[in-house]
Amino acid sequence: MHITDNFDSGNIRVITAADANNIQLEIKHDNQSDFYQWFHFKLHNELDVNGNRQEHIMQIKNTENSAFPGGWKNYQAVASYDRQYWFRVPTQYSDSVLTITFTPEFDSAYLAYFAPYSYERHQDLLHNAQMHTHCQLQVLGQTIDGREMSLLTIGEAGDGKRNIWITARQHPGETMAEWFVEGMLDRLLDEDDGVARALLNKAVFYIVPNMNPDGSVRGHLRTNAVGANLNREWLEPTMDRSPEVYLVREKMLAVGVDMFLDVHGDETIPANFVAGCEGVVAYDTRHKALEDKFKEIMLAITPEFQDELGYEKEQPGKANPTIGTHWVGNQFTCLAYTIEMPFKDNKFLPDDTVGWSDERSRILGRDFLTGIYHMVDDLR
Numbered sequence: 120m121h122i123t124d125n126f127d128s129g130n131i132r133v134i135t136a137a138d139a140n141n142i143q144l145e146i147k148h149d150n151q152s153d154f155y156q157w158f159h160f161k162l163h164n165e166l167d168v169n170g171n172r173q174e175h176i177m178q179i180k181n182t183e184n185s186a187f188p189g190g191w192k193n194y195q196a197v198a199s200y201d202r203q204y205w206f207r208v209p210t211q212y213s214d215s216v217l218t219i220t221f222t223p224e225f226d227s228a229y230l231a232y233f234a235p236y237s238y239e240r241h242q243d244l245l246h247n248a249q250m251h252t253h254c255q256l257q258v259l260g261q262t263i264d265g266r267e268m269s270l271l272t273i274g275e276a277g278d279g280k281r282n283i284w285i286t287a288r289q290h291p292g293e294t295m296a297e298w299f300v301e302g303m304l305d306r307l308l309d310e311d312d313g314v315a316r317a318l319l320n321k322a323v324f325y326i327v328p329n330m331n332p333d334g335s336v337r338g339h340l341r342t343n344a345v346g347a348n349l350n351r352e353w354l355e356p357t358m359d360r361s362p363e364v365y366l367v368r369e370k371m372l373a374v375g376v377d378m379f380l381d382v383h384g385d386e387t388i389p390a391n392f393v394a395g396c397e398g399v400v401a402y403d404t405r406h407k408a409l410e411d412k413f414k415e416i417m418l419a420i421t422p423e424f425q426d427e428l429g430y431e432k433e434q435p436g437k438a439n440p441t442i443g444t445h446w447v448g449n450q451f452t453c454l455a456y457t458i459e460m461p462f463k464d465n466k467f468l469p470d471d472t473v474g475w476s477d478e479r480s481r482i483l484g485r486d487f488l489t490g491i492y493h494m495v496d497d498l499r
């Protein structure tokens with residue numbers, strides 16, 4: 120048996136793996152940070168003496184001090200043989216130990232916290248998109264590890280056009296965010312799609328599919344190469360600590376923002392929801408009306424969206440101004456939402472086989488484009 124995390128977005132430390140019945144593992148911290156929760160590793164297994172597949176009992180031992188201990192309760196890990204189809208595997212949580220019980224059907228399997236979105240797929244996404252009419256691929260600058268901060272601009276600037284910004288994966292372990300963007304982008308670039316065509320008559324889309332490529336490749340949950348939680352850097356980003364936010368923010372200030380969606384995953388809450396700007400200083404009745412309308416529209420579009428479970432509402436003026444959605448919503452007095460998808464499942468529409476998944480995230484991204492279509496005339 121052999122376990123490795125030596126690949127794009129891998130993360131695991133092996134304590135012992137001598138016996139299939141007793142594999143003990145730890146998740147590595149994000150570099151220069153206390154955060155950890157994302158895991159992703161390959162298990163190469165062997166047949167037993169009778170030539171049968173063996174049950175593997177894998178215990179992740181250090182969940183107690185992970186970023187979101189509540190995320191492990193009722194959580195099921197994902198596995199894949201072909202790195203295309205990811206399915207849930209039996210997982211239990213007790214006494215601060217996450218135990219995955221898995222009998223592989225093939226020689227090698229990948230296990231992960233959620234379906235990974237690789238750096239290679241990220242490049243495919245960007246380079247496929249750039250070949251479409253009205254799409255530009257721009258490099259805003261470099262990350263600390265020397266990767267590109269890539270922005271896709273879809274649509275032609277023009278009089279009265281709204282500027283709609285979408286960012287994803289500030290928290291790199293929240294891979295569902297880039298799956299969501301992939302679904303939205305597929306639809307937006309489809310020249311036969313009436314919603315996309317109508318939207319592009321009225322708006323220009325600025326899409327950053329991966330806000331944190333360094334953290335993504337490093338197998339981080341929440342931070343960039345030097346341990347900065349990018350979604351706490353929006354008030355005063357610097358090129359030394361948070362160039363990812365600095366570069367995107369500069370571009371926003373240059374072109375303006377009429378709507379902002381920042382796409383995330385939530386470790387604990389088993390549902391899709393949004394978190395808005397009710398606590399920002401500039402919040403007013405118009406802002407609230409926009410938020411309420413968008414929520415109503417999304418509720419009408421898809422049962423995958425709901426407004427029962429979510430974060431507690433913030434008190435007026437008390438929102439943390441370093442969070443991306445809050446900074447944008449306040450700076451541009453525009454509709455700005457953080458979208459959260461579950462690592463677990465949508466408890467209102469559960470699927471025991473895959474849970475919340477890459478494909479469901481893609482479909483939700485498509486559905487949010489419909490929602491934007493119904494909002495675009497109200498944005499200014």
Ligand SMILES: [Zn+2]
Nearest residue numbers: 290293383384
């Ligand atoms: Zn997040």
